[in-house]
Amino acid sequence: MNELIPLMVIVPIICALLLNLLHGKDKISRIIALIVAIVIPIIAIVANTGLHYFGGYTPLAFNGTLLGTLPTALANSNIVFFHPAITYSLVAMKKIFIFVLGIVIFLSLFTYFNKYKKISGPFMFLVFMGTAAVSAMLLTDDIFNMYIFFEIAALTQTGIILASDSEGSTETALKYMILGSIGGPILLLGIGFILGAVGSVNISDIVYAIKTNMVDPYSPVLLIGFAMIFFGWLYSSGLPPFNTIKSLIYSKGTPEASAILTTFSVFTMVALGIAMFRIFGYLSVYKIIIILFALLAMVLGVSMAVVQTDFRKMLGFLAVGELGFIALGFGIGTKISMTAGLFQAFNDIVITSLLFIGFGTIYYLTGTSDTRKLGGLISLNPKVAIMLLFGGFALAGVPPFNGFQSKLMLVQSALNAGYPELAIIVVLVSIVVFMTFVKAFHSIYLKPKPENLKFVHKEIPSLAIFSVAILLIICLIVGIYPRIVTYGFAQYLGGLI
Amino acid sequence: MVMDIQLASLFTAGALIIIGLYAAIFLDNIVKKVIGLNFIEDGANLFLIALGYKFGGVVPIYLPGMSRSWFYANSAYPLPHALVLTSIVIGASTLAVMLALVMVLYKKYHTLSTKVILGEDHE
């Protein structure tokens, strides 16, 4: 039934409000949070694909009674195909993404509950509000609705960093909010420019108006609108020049909070990126500028990660660099490259959450994240070490994991489109990622233990091992049978291109 | 007299955004930066409302006794009003959160200068 589609947004919001009220009552909060975190992927699978018009206002062309009352000048123009209400559209691609969002939120909350005795109601509120905002950004077909939930997601990301309460988290949160208050209004200005040119904020209407030449496709108003929306996209996803602040955010949060934050960033990047591709994909400057920023993101991310000695900062820079691969897939613009970009986004969510939760166990054990002071931990917990090693292989693109499949698809699409230089850069950056990860792994697990290493806790919570294992199994399954995931993506893109 | 209302409002919005950007980027005091961010949002909202203006039109409230086609032809465009209402409230909420963070940071550092608070790398 199409009525289940808004439930994917409404259920997390209600849960967020409930959990904030129930702050202090531990047992009930844990049960409600885990139930809702399981219900979200179930709704995503059960709901029918299709469109949902809020208020029931279908476009006038499908609504015969209202069409008859209009003056003929309106009834014969192209405006009758415009959507008068907010529409949410659910297709197989969005189902897959919301499914994996639910899985990651469930596993992160599971790990968080096992680590701390008292859980914080406001933190749960922020996590579920961010989940609702990010699923609404992906589902909606209306660019102003996307801006509203983009602002909500930015606010909840700031709140999650504040709730993590580590050294310097308040200063980082203030810096992020100041940048956000510059990036957000510029995105709003871009939406205003498009509204002024076309007359509607629904993405399908804008695409229809540009294709049927109701507006001039190369008018300066649309080009300036593209530049402003592009700037807002750079801020929300963490591409240069915002990669430093994003990686600082990932390094300041608790490990589960960082896993949730990377998921939110990838979702906003995919939602805004697909909207930009649908509206502006015909421009030649679109390809050039997105490929340029994607290359900058990949190279800057990995070169800053190599020199780090703190493994949380190294992971932060690697996670931001991985987003450059997604942007490269969006920039080349053919069907295979967009499928590769979406597949890389799916893999990024699973792999970076795995790495953050896994490395978080080391931080839990020893209380420090400086790799110069650690060493020899493989004798304490060999299972987590092996799983983290396989996670690093998946990140760098070693078969048979899912990173290999998506990077192979990316390289093939770059070669097919006639850009062999991009394929070479992708391979080189993957090699450097592999080298960085192996260096960090060696200095944490394999080198001899220094004498003055103190342990804060005796052993790792067992549910952290369980979460990492489930994410690794997903990596392995998708790596061996990528068609489960890419079939939905290719079907959606076949309708777009 | 010289230019019509819509063009003059667009220029005012642009001037507000430029003044706000200057304050947010170049001034040192954090409270002045936040005031500049408030001006950027005011400018963006004024730009959106000026898009919907119709020269010589009426307010888009449908009173009984108006003919429909006259109303369609003469009223201002009401879609940007809905966008701006939401945007004003979002702007006020983010402003409140930022000022709360400034108060917490003042208690820790006893100064409002950006170089001290946001400058060094905190470990």
Add this chain to the structure above:
Amino acid sequence: MIEYIIMIITIIGAIVTILQRDLLKAAVVSGITGACIAFLYEILLAPDVALTQAIVGAAIVPAFFALAIKKTKRTDD
């Protein structure tokens, strides 16, 4: 005629706000700017938005600034 005067007052108010050394005066003048923008919304045929902006931009936001200034420092030096 009066619209152009209000627009000029808005821009001058914004410039005066960021040049102030006393932060409380800056908060009050930003309230004046917000009220002038509410008047502009009324001229531009948007009375509902003008009511919201008058309350938020001329009363609530300067009150937030005044509270924050009271708990921190009064002057900018």
